[in-house]
Amino acid sequence: MRERTLATVTTSDATPTPARSDVAVRTSEPPHLHVGPRLRELWAARQILGNLVRKEIKVKYKSSVLGAAWSMLNPILYLAVFSLVFTVVLKNNIPHFPVYLLSGLLAWNLFSTSLGLGARSVVDNASLVTKVYFPRELLPLASVGTALVDFVLQGMVLLLFMAVSRSVVLGWNLLLLPLAMFALLVFTCSLNMWVAALNVRYRDTQHLVNIALLTWFWVTPVVYPSAFVWARLQPHIAFKLLYLVNPMADVVLGFQRALYGHVTPTVQRGGTAVAAPVLAPVSVTWLAMLLGAVSIGCILLFLLAWRTFFHLSGDFAEEL
Amino acid sequence: MSAAITVDGIGKRFKRYRHRPTSLKERVIRFRVASDQFWALRNVSVEIPEGQTLGLLGPNGSGKTTLLKIIAGILRPTEGTVTTNGRIAALLALGAGFHAELTGRENVYLNAAILGLSRSEIDRRFDDIVGFAELEDFIDSQVKFYSSGMYVRLGFAVAVHVDPAILLVDEVLAVGDIAFQRKCLDKVEAFQREGRTIVFVTHAPDLVHRVCDQAVMLEHGEVKAIGKPTDVVQEFRLSMSRKDLAYGWDRGTKEIEIVSAEIFGQEGETREWFAPGEEMTIQLDLKANTPVAGPVVVSFAIHDQSNMFSYGTNTDWRDVFFPERFEGKYRVQFVLKSVPFVEGRYYITLGVHSRDSTKVYHVQEQAYSFVMVRGEENPGLVYIPVECRAERL
Numbered sequence: 172m173r174e175r176t177l178a179t180v181t182t183s184d185a186t187p188t189p190a191r192s193d194v195a196v197r198t199s200e201p202p203h204l205h206v207g208p209r210l211r212e213l214w215a216a217r218q219i220l221g222n223l224v225r226k227e228i229k230v231k232y233k234s235s236v237l238g239a240a241w242s243m244l245n246p247i248l249y250l251a252v253f254s255l256v257f258t259v260v261l262k263n264n265i266p267h268f269p270v271y272l273l274s275g276l277l278a279w280n281l282f283s284t285s286l287g288l289g290a291r292s293v294v295d296n297a298s299l300v301t302k303v304y305f306p307r308e309l310l311p312l313a314s315v316g317t318a319l320v321d322f323v324l325q326g327m328v329l330l331l332f333m334a335v336s337r338s339v340v341l342g343w344n345l346l347l348l349p350l351a352m353f354a355l356l357v358f359t360c361s362l363n364m365w366v367a368a369l370n371v372r373y374r375d376t377q378h379l380v381n382i383a384l385l386t387w388f389w390v391t392p393v394v395y396p397s398a399f400v401w402a403r404l405q406p407h408i409a410f411k412l413l414y415l416v417n418p419m420a421d422v423v424l425g426f427q428r429a430l431y432g433h434v435t436p437t438v439q440r441g442g443t444a445v446a447a448p449v450l451a452p453v454s455v456t457w458l459a460m461l462l463g464a465v466s467i468g469c470i471l472l473f474l475l476a477w478r479t480f481f482h483l484s485g486d487f488a489e490e491l
Numbered sequence: 492m493s494a495a496i497t498v499d500g501i502g503k504r505f506k507r508y509r510h511r512p513t514s515l516k517e518r519v520i521r522f523r524v525a526s527d528q529f530w531a532l533r534n535v536s537v538e539i540p541e542g543q544t545l546g547l548l549g550p551n552g553s554g555k556t557t558l559l560k561i562i563a564g565i566l567r568p569t570e571g572t573v574t575t576n577g578r579i580a581a582l583l584a585l586g587a588g589f590h591a592e593l594t595g596r597e598n599v600y601l602n603a604a605i606l607g608l609s610r611s612e613i614d615r616r617f618d619d620i621v622g623f624a625e626l627e628d629f630i631d632s633q634v635k636f637y638s639s640g641m642y643v644r645l646g647f648a649v650a651v652h653v654d655p656a657i658l659l660v661d662e663v664l665a666v667g668d669i670a671f672q673r674k675c676l677d678k679v680e681a682f683q684r685e686g687r688t689i690v691f692v693t694h695a696p697d698l699v700h701r702v703c704d705q706a707v708m709l710e711h712g713e714v715k716a717i718g719k720p721t722d723v724v725q726e727f728r729l730s731m732s733r734k735d736l737a738y739g740w741d742r743g744t745k746e747i748e749i750v751s752a753e754i755f756g757q758e759g760e761t762r763e764w765f766a767p768g769e770e771m772t773i774q775l776d777l778k779a780n781t782p783v784a785g786p787v788v789v790s791f792a793i794h795d796q797s798n799m800f801s802y803g804t805n806t807d808w809r810d811v812f813f814p815e816r817f818e819g820k821y822r823v824q825f826v827l828k829s830v831p832f833v834e835g836r837y838y839i840t841l842g843v844h845s846r847d848s849t850k851v852y853h854v855q856e857q858a859y860s861f862v863m864v865r866g867e868e869n870p871g872l873v874y875i876p877v878e879c880r881a882e883r884l
């Protein structure tokens with residue numbers, strides 16, 4: 172009838188819009204996750220992800236005067252409190268305590284901030300989910316993206332302390348950082364997908380997540396030295412394994428070894444130099460292998476979580 | 492010519508919970524949850540060829556929005572298949588998915604990105620979008636402070652600027668002011684010229700007449716009528732008017748009672764709809780329960796949908812008089828030789844009262860209604876019988 176092909180959208184962009192497959196068929200079939208095509212779809216929608224992250228950040232800091240400074244204030248507050256507790260009250264003198272604390276906290280904060288945002292990600296964006304179609308995975312992923320921005324800011328605080336206290340252990344240990352980071356991101360994304368989907372139906376999930384995080388924090392060696400746990404659990408292999416089954420513990424071990432690096436530093440106590448065990452006395456290779464195993468486990472976990480999320484996401488608009 | 496949208500045997504079943512557990516806690520406490528299921532859509536099939544416009548009509552809750560959401564991919568059908576060809580922009584009841592905390596500008600970027608534009612494309616079209624919405628002064632304030640009209644303006648502006656092949660519009664035209672409605676319709680017409688496919692939901696049958704190539708009427712989730720806009724609109728009006736035939740209320744002493752009343756067409760057949768210029772008879776059967784003294788008058792009045800008094804008269808003014816002593820039964824007919832209304836639903840009030848109206852025997856307030864169906868050949872406010880001549884000189 173009328174001649175005009177709409178496929179010819181004239182763009183002179185350097186990055187033209189991804190040519191989305193134009194024909195879409197929607198059936199009653201519950202959606203099955205095909206990883207390859209879906210990944211391509213997500214990649215095509217990366218612009219949306221960027222926009223969602225930008226949106227999250229804007230919303231987060233919209234009505235606050237300090238804005239992004241809050242993100243940096245958080246680790247400093249932690250630092251103040253735990254320094255007080257550990258160096259004054261408990262007299263536990265870990266050398267370069269700020270660097271020690273912040274290196275573990277960095278990983279932990281990425282995890283807990285993501286999960287807090289992630290649980291609410293679909294529900295808070297109901298106005299989008301019920302009005303437009305886009306790959307729903309982007310919502311929990313955007314929460315991780317938002318937390319990553321905080322991660323970078325807090326990383327800068329850590330770098331500052333590292334520079335001030337001149338505490339950098341250069342060596343193979345630094346290679347643990349990308350590995351630990353990878354495991355952390357994959358693990359965080361998996362849990363985010365689960366809690367986001369669950370929270371759509373059961374709105375108290377977000378509160379449960381917060382309670383769980385509180386407990387979880389203390390079974391992860393962020394503020395106390397992991398050498399301490401190691402010594403205690405040494406006779407009980409089973410308990411040690413159990414402790415290490417928590418991916419966050421492994422990730423934090425990795426972060427601390429990479430960024431703090433003093434396993435058993437010597438400190439001056441009463442005029443004599445004594446060894447103060449701080450980090451778990453294991454080799455970098457051992458940690459690397461542990462993190463490798465954890466990464467593989469997390470990837471499997473992620474596939475599982477993604478599948479569940481994908482399956483449930485078809486009905487999000489209906490449930491909200 | 493290929494189909495832009497093929498809806499094939501679509502059904503959507505929702506669960507209706509009396510009380511739905513919204514927390515894990517509750518879920519643990521009561522294990523089984525009472526719910527019943529109902530079909531919001533059933534066996535809906537329609538094919539929309541590329542470049543055509545489909546109008547979707549139907550009473551509240553008939554499943555129009557649900558159908559649009561399924562076409563847009565927001566809801567998953569319970570049965571059937573939907574195939575679409577081309578980028579879809581959907582504008583579903585109130586806003587295109589805005590985030591209340593963000594400013595209009597930020598929302599435009601977010602929304603257009605979701606609809607598939609790249610950042611630089613949005614940059615380039617941004618001024619057009621804001622210009623179209625006429626929101627230059629408000630674009631940097633949070634949309635939670637927008638009026639519902641402003642909200643819809645912005646949503647519509649984004650939707651029509653992302654270059655969609657398929658545009659789905661849900662009742663949004665009703666929210667804007669007249670000037671904006673005009674602008675939207677112009678845009679819709681431009682889209683039609685450009686060969687884009689449009690589906691729009693409306694409660695204004697007028698618009699369907701004017702804009703659509705095809706129309707569908709839904710009722711209780713099923714296709715009640717499908718085909719040419721004129722036919723579907725007629726069906727829609729009939730069914731809407733049938734619904735409130737029994738509307739209205741009754742008052743008076745009932746010393747004289749209106750036993751029954753009917754509306755006839757020219758041939759004496761009971762009718763609910765009329766075309767402009769047709770003859771209509773309003774007939775009342777009266778019965779005096781006790782003999783009544785004093786002059787009695789029977790009257791009728793016609794109100795339009797907005798309750799505007801349109802016309803009315805009574806037996807006195809038509810030089811019909813009853814005896815001083817009113818008893819027994821009477822049949823009264825008002826023959827309207829040519830109905831001058833052109834569009835919409837009209838309500839009839841019937842009354843029996845004394846000449847000075849101090850005594851009301853029986854009034855049925857807007858108890859009857861009829862529908863005027865005009866063809867395209869009778870636009871305007873009233874029907875004027877026009878004789879048209881043309882001769883070659």
Ligand SMILES: Nc1ncnc2c1ncn2[C@@H]1O[C@H](COP(=O)(O)OP(=O)(O)OP(=O)(O)O)[C@@H](O)[C@H]1O
Nearest residue numbers: 489490505506531550551552553554555556557558
């Ligand atoms: N998410 C949902 N969960 C349960 N029931 C729903 C849901 N969405 C819609 N319904 C039901 O489906 C039916 C059809 O709703 P829909 O919104 O499609 O009607 P509509 O034709 O758009 O009505 P209106 O003219 O009022 O906009 C209604 O009975 C509604 O209650």
Ligand SMILES: [Mg+2]
Nearest residue numbers: 555556584661
């Ligand atoms: Mg609706």
